[in-house]
Amino acid sequence: MSSFRNSAPDLIRNPGYLEYIAGVKPKKRRSALITYQCDFDGDCQTEVAKSTYFCNTHYQCTVSGCSWKRVVSPNDRWWDYCEHHKCDADECYSLRKVNFQTGGNFLYCPKHKCVRETCERSHPTTQPHCITHTCSKEACKVIVEGDEKLCASHIRCSYRNCPSNRMQKDEEYLKFCSRHSSCTSSPCTREKKPGSEFCDFHTCPMRYCTKSCSGNHFYCSDHICGLDGCGFPRTFYLERDNVVRTNYCPIHECQEFSCHLIAPSQTCGYCSAHNCDEPSCNGLRLINPGGKSPLTKCLT
Numbered sequence: 001m002s003s004f005r006n007s008a009p010d011l012i013r014n015p016g017y018l019e020y021i022a023g024v025k026p027k028k029r030r031s032a033l034i035t036y037q038c039d040f041d042g043d044c045q046t047e048v049a050k051s052t053y054f055c056n057t058h059y060q061c062t063v064s065g066c067s068w069k070r071v072v073s074p075n076d077r078w079w080d081y082c083e084h085h086k087c088d089a090d091e092c093y094s095l096r097k098v099n100f101q102t103g104g105n106f107l108y109c110p111k112h113k114c115v116r117e118t119c120e121r122s123h124p125t126t127q128p129h130c131i132t133h134t135c136s137k138e139a140c141k142v143i144v145e146g147d148e149k150l151c152a153s154h155i156r157c158s159y160r161n162c163p164s165n166r167m168q169k170d171e172e173y174l175k176f177c178s179r180h181s182s183c184t185s186s187p188c189t190r191e192k193k194p195g196s197e198f199c200d201f202h203t204c205p206m207r208y209c210t211k212s213c214s215g216n217h218f219y220c221s222d223h224i225c226g227l228d229g230c231g232f233p234r235t236f237y238l239e240r241d242n243v244v245r246t247n248y249c250p251i252h253e254c255q256e257f258s259c260h261l262i263a264p265s266q267t268c269g270y271c272s273a274h275n276c277d278e279p280s281c282n283g284l285r286l287i288n289p290g291g292k293s294p295l296t297k298c299l300t
Helices: 013-023
Strands: 236-239 242-245
Touching: none
Parallel strands: none
Antiparallel strands: 236 242
């Protein structure tokens, strides 16, 4: 006959006994024979065998055709939708907005989704649109159009009430639109020189001048030599502390000091008033000391 110790049950190896000794509260046992009514709004009369709260029909997501399990909140509240149909915003259990283009759903409900129809992002609490669709101008919170980075007010071309949008270059917005950002000398498409209506190539190179070059020449009509066909710039001289522009370049201006008339028949010569009257002579007329009658011949 075995001893009492050997014949008694081994309680030391029983998990329930160990939990009891440790002071762990035993789990409440439910009878498999007891049935409960489905907890769906109190309208469902279906009986459930255990405390699963809902019957098989109401245990799943309420979206038509979805069989995923409904979401349980931290306070054990069962919501109407599963993880795939619940709004992705924190502590929001509303249904995601339907995306009619794809036939699916956006990530957020109408309350938390950006108002831009095709946008998947959520928006800050201070505005109805997301950061991506907010004007990037400092302190401006207005929504942008399309994929622009500026709102309708800040994206307008700066050229005299032009309604067009500013042009982008290297992900930065230029001051003007494509029409007003490019050189107006047709058919040139180069970028305008700052302050000019023309590019560097078609803008007169004289300091502070923003006018267009004259024809195929390098200078504008204000700074190019007045002799037809000459492309050199006009000369300047100082008169009573003022810079005065002449009408001709150094080559086609009279070489007599303080005379700025044209010397058209030769280069680096004299005007008709200072050139020798002798045919084919380019010498300077002599000065008549008496001044009674002007001399018309040069020294030679």
